Each structure stands twice: as structure tokens, then as C-alpha cells.
Amino acid sequence: MSAASTYALSCSYAKYPNENRKKETKLKSKHTHITRRKASSLFLLICSPIPFHAQPASATESSFLDMFRMTIPDQTVEEAENGIKEHAMSLVQVKELLELESWKEAQKELRKSASLLKQDIYTIIQAKPGMERAQLRNLYSKLFNGVTGLDYAARDKDVPRVWNLYEDIVVTLDDILSRV
Numbered sequence: 001m002s003a004a005s006t007y008a009l010s011c012s013y014a015k016y017p018n019e020n021r022k023k024e025t026k027l028k029s030k031h032t033h034i035t036r037r038k039a040s041s042l043f044l045l046i047c048s049p050i051p052f053h054a055q056p057a058s059a060t061e062s063s064f065l066d067m068f069r070m071t072i073p074d075q076t077v078e079e080a081e082n083g084i085k086e087h088a089m090s091l092v093q094v095k096e097l098l099e100l101e102s103w104k105e106a107q108k109e110l111r112k113s114a115s116l117l118k119q120d121i122y123t124i125i126q127a128k129p130g131m132e133r134a135q136l137r138n139l140y141s142k143l144f145n146g147v148t149g150l151d152y153a154a155r156d157k158d159v160p161r162v163w164n165l166y167e168d169i170v171v172t173l174d175d176i177l178s179r180v
Helices: 036-047 064-068 077-092 094-099 103-127 130-156 159-179
Strands: 004-013 021-030
Touching: 077 094, 077 103, 077 159, 094 103, 094 159, 103 130, 130 159
Parallel strands: none
Antiparallel strands: 004 021
16 A cells, blocks of 8 residues: 555536536545644643653652642641641731722732632641531632632722621631631
């Protein structure tokens, strides 16, 4: 079997309705069994920043799982417990920026402190026994849904909603800290 094959394409065309004309064109093409999907997958694999090693990565090496730090944190429970109060205080101190109505700065500080607090709380929840996790996960969800809502309210400069959400966040945060 040769690498090149010849194909004949036929096309019908007519100037008049009753006329029947055909034109044939011969094409030569090489057969490769690489489809566009395979080629693009190969391209992405070659160009990806993820290191692919034949041997498994050790704990000291950077690996594929480092990209998913939220689901597999590097943080120990002790580090999370030490940092949770500090990060909670920085979240509560956003109140000063909200009182001054400096909305952009409040949003920036809120996002920064919330992301650090989120990682701390998540690490602690993962270390808790199964019975306590469900309650803590609900509080975790309520807290960070409130943070997201506060971020949007600050963006919209909706003062009554900002203070309502801020109070909900403080109450939920106190509840979480008392259980942790």
C-alpha cells in the first residue's frame, strides 16, 4: 500500500436546467493517522508547564497537585490554628474601611483576608471528625457566601446591605471560632 492515494472529486454544474455536466478533479494526499484532536492534545501536552516525569514525584518536589492547594493544602493543622485568629481579626478590621466608605480598599482587604482565612478554616475542617465536619462546612459556606455578598455590596456601594452582611459575617465567624 502506498503512502499517497489519489482521489477523484466530481462536481455537477450546469448553465441550463436540462444540461448535465460533470467536472473531475484529482487530488493526491498522504494518509496520516493524526487527527486534529490528537494533534492539539499533543501540542498542549508538549507546551504545558506541568512537569511529566516517568517516576513519581517525591514530597519535596513541585508536582501537579501543587496547583490545587485549596483541596490539598500544604498547611498543617497547627499552622492553621495559629493563623486563624489573626486572619479572622483582619477580616473583622475591614469595618474601619467600610466606615470610611473607601469601597475599593475595603474590597481588596476583604479578598486578601478572606482567602487566607478560607484556607485556615478548610484545613481545620478536614482534620475534624466526620460528625463535626457537616456543621462546620455549613458555617464555612455561610461565612464565605456572606463575604462574597459583602464584596458585591461594597462594589455597588449599598450601605444598608453592607452593614447587614458585615454583622452576619461577624456572628458566623464567632460561631466558627467557638467550635474550632
